Amino acid sequence: MPDTLLNIQDIVFTYKNGGRALDHVDFAVRAGEFVALAGRNGSGKTTLTRLAMSLIKPAGGSIQFAGNGTAAMTPADMARSIGYVFQNPDRQIFRETVLKEIAYGPEQLGFSPEAINESVAWALKMTGLTELAGNFPRMLSRGHKQKVAIASAIAMRPKMLILDEPTSGQDPWEAQNLMELLTGLNQQGITIILVTHDMELIARYAGRAVVLNQGKKVFDGTPAELFDGSRNIAAWGLLPPAAVALSQQLTGIDAGNAAELTDLLGAAIKKGREQYA
Numbered sequence: 066m067p068d069t070l071l072n073i074q075d076i077v078f079t080y081k082n083g084g085r086a087l088d089h090v091d092f093a094v095r096a097g098e099f100v101a102l103a104g105r106n107g108s109g110k111t112t113l114t115r116l117a118m119s120l121i122k123p124a125g126g127s128i129q130f131a132g133n134g135t136a137a138m139t140p141a142d143m144a145r146s147i148g149y150v151f152q153n154p155d156r157q158i159f160r161e162t163v164l165k166e167i168a169y170g171p172e173q174l175g176f177s178p179e180a181i182n183e184s185v186a187w188a189l190k191m192t193g194l195t196e197l198a199g200n201f202p203r204m205l206s207r208g209h210k211q212k213v214a215i216a217s218a219i220a221m222r223p224k225m226l227i228l229d230e231p232t233s234g235q236d237p238w239e240a241q242n243l244m245e246l247l248t249g250l251n252q253q254g255i256t257i258i259l260v261t262h263d264m265e266l267i268a269r270y271a272g273r274a275v276v277l278n279q280g281k282k283v284f285d286g287t288p289a290e291l292f293d294g295s296r297n298i299a300a301w302g303l304l305p306p307a308a309v310a311l312s313q314q315l316t317g318i319d320a321g322n323a324a325e326l327t328d329l330l331g332a333a334i335k336k337g338r339e340q341y342a
């Protein structure tokens with residue numbers, strides 16, 4: 066695949082006191098994709114993303130980013146290419162203003178003062194945080210803190226963003242807002258890997274879903290294929306989104322997510338009314 070950005074090949078990883086966390090996993094992500102990484106607790110999702118960031122090194126297999134092997138790369142090297150957003154934004158927020166927090170990464174990477182200003186202004190604008198630039202980040206809402214973490218990551222101009230459960234603990238409005246932000250970043254050319262347990266989000270926003278189960282890759286395809294009813298996804302700890310489950314009960318309605326179900330049901334009701342009018 067010539068446009069492969071992240072290429073994880075035949076990876077094996079075992080924690081010192083634990084069992085095999087990843088068992089011969091292949092995971093290639095092409096530039097521009099929006100990939101959801103799913104699976105029950107302990108299936109190996111975080112381990113896979115930590116390997117991608119060179120935070121840990123595999124016992125077997127190899128990882129390339131943009132065609133370059135990462136075996137000798139440090140997390141700081143990888144941070145130039147991949148922005149990593151932790152589940153808990155408090156883990157990565159340290160400075161006294163939102164602006165200083167976002168500027169930290171570009172400063173560490175040695176950007177020029179002009180490039181820092183430009184990147185920070187762009188990241189603030191993309192995340193809708195411009196008006197909060199002077200605020201103390203730790204006092205912000207969880208949703209805003211998560212956006213500060215995303216702004217800090219994109220200010221380093223990475224090709225890829227990896228987000229570990231970014232919507233957990235957020236209300237539905239904040240979660241939707243965050244997903245729209247990620248969609249916008251993806252449209253700007255940033256490749257997205259989203260670790261999530263939320264099947265609704267996968268159905269609505271991801272172009273591709275990869276499922277891990279007990280350290281093995283068990284599915285790689287579109288969300289529509291994942292939820293088409295032909296696989297025993299319950300065995301992987303997954304449930305289809307409610308809208309998909311409902312549409313599978315309704316003859317002639319084949320919806321992949323809640324928005325599609327709303328549209329299809331609306332159209333069917335309108336047609337029915339017209340027929341009997």
Ligand SMILES: Nc1ncnc2c1ncn2[C@@H]1O[C@H](COP(=O)(O)OP(=O)(O)OP(=O)(O)O)[C@@H](O)[C@H]1O
Nearest residue numbers: 080082083086104105106107108109110111112113
């Ligand atoms: N630091 C660690 N030391 C020992 N074992 C670990 C460590 N971190 C994870 N594991 C084990 O490795 C396996 C994979 O864990 P991992 O955190 O990658 O899964 P996950 O899919 O991200 O889970 P979750 O959805 O709960 O975050 C699990 O069996 C877990 O218990």
